Amino acid sequence: MSQAIEQGLIEARAGRDLSCFDLYSIDQLSLADIDLIYDLARLFRKAKTEKLSLNKGCSLVHAFFENSTRTLASFDLSAKNLSMDTSSVSGNSSVKKGESFLDTAQTLDSYNLKAITIRSAEAGVAEMLSRHVRASVINAGDGWHEHPTQALLDGLTMLDHSKSKTLQGKTICFVGDIVHSRVFGSLVRLLKKLKATIRVAGPLTLMPAYVEKFGVTVYTNVEEALAGADIVYALRVQEERGANGFIPTLREYSKMFGISRKRLDLAAKDAILMHPGPVRRDVDVHSALVSVDEQSQILQQVENGMAVRKAVLWLLCNRMDNKVKEMTRL
Ligand code: CP
Numbered sequence: 001m002s003q004a005i006e007q008g009l010i011e012a013r014a015g016r017d018l019s020c021f022d023l024y025s026i027d028q029l030s031l032a033d034i035d036l037i038y039d040l041a042r043l044f045r046k047a048k049t050e051k052l053s054l055n056k057g058c059s060l061v062h063a064f065f066e067n068s069t070r071t072l073a074s075f076d077l078s079a080k081n082l083s084m085d086t087s088s089v090s091g092n093s094s095v096k097k098g099e100s101f102l103d104t105a106q107t108l109d110s111y112n113l114k115a116i117t118i119r120s121a122e123a124g125v126a127e128m129l130s131r132h133v134r135a136s137v138i139n140a141g142d143g144w145h146e147h148p149t150q151a152l153l154d155g156l157t158m159l160d161h162s163k164s165k166t167l168q169g170k171t172i173c174f175v176g177d178i179v180h181s182r183v184f185g186s187l188v189r190l191l192k193k194l195k196a197t198i199r200v201a202g203p204l205t206l207m208p209a210y211v212e213k214f215g216v217t218v219y220t221n222v223e224e225a226l227a228g229a230d231i232v233y234a235l236r237v238q239e240e241r242g243a244n245g246f247i248p249t250l251r252e253y254s255k256m257f258g259i260s261r262k263r264l265d266l267a268a269k270d271a272i273l274m275h276p277g278p279v280r281r282d283v284d285v286h287s288a289l290v291s292v293d294e295q296s297q298i299l300q301q302v303e304n305g306m307a308v309r310k311a312v313l314w315l316l317c318n319r320m321d322n323k324v325k326e327m328t329r330l
Helices: 002-013 031-047 070-081 101-109 125-130 148-160 182-193 222-226 250-257 298-316 320-329
Strands: 059-064 085-089 115-120 136-142 171-176 197-201 217-219 231-235 272-274
Touching (some): 002 031, 031 182, 031 298, 059 101, 070 085, 070 136, 101 115, 115 125, 125 136, 136 148, 136 298, 148 272, 171 182, 182 231, 272 298
Parallel strands (some): 059 085, 115 136, 171 197, 171 231, 197 217, 231 272
């Protein structure tokens, strides 16, 4: 069974490789790269948790300096399904004793890893480290900046729900704490590449300065923003980044911007509801809509995370030799 799945994946890959050796930003990906990831992710999804030997002999360390449930668990399970050896360092690592991110990453790199996943509260850490280690660095979320695999899994969820199998002509409406959202940071870049129309709604205090430069339309009235949207994407108020200081109270925020049944009904009839998780029930989204409503794709997003991360891990592992050549050339 697993041999047939592997053969199918190898045929679908058809010798194709990503144009990058690391993944710290959606900006690194061409349309061909995105197609390749999605071709493979759809096959990995079909294979469910079948144990495959595609990355046998490859090691991966998760360096997560911020909390995570979905990203860490799915990267780790994905790696194990691909027969990789994995280990984790966390907020309790030697960074707490004063070691720099760079020294930590170079220490881990000495174990001849093929990949390092990194989550940090600081923007730019993954990109900086990618220039100094041989392993492929995968950004699992850096501060307010980017979270590329989250955007890729969201893009797959959106494409699966588009009858035309494209996002061109589709309207995605983001609602919530845009300024602190690395999910928005990556997803807006991906959706622009896929030619979607993007609206953003939320308190102006939670809107990034110059957000219009991404080619999005800004609304302060959530009802106007939601009207006729094909996809409603709610974003969490990020208390850990001080978002509560930008709104009067969570209760008032929920009243003004929380996605309720009534608000969701303003979107297109067959609209879907998405959220990257973790959800703050009754703040970002009304509890009754979160996991049981048929419009909610929140758990499907989670499932797609495994498929996309397997594709990314398979594509990036074993690129180390080429990456080192490229680094030496620079
Ligand atoms: N969406 C997301 O990144 O979730 P975690 O913080 O649980 O990984």
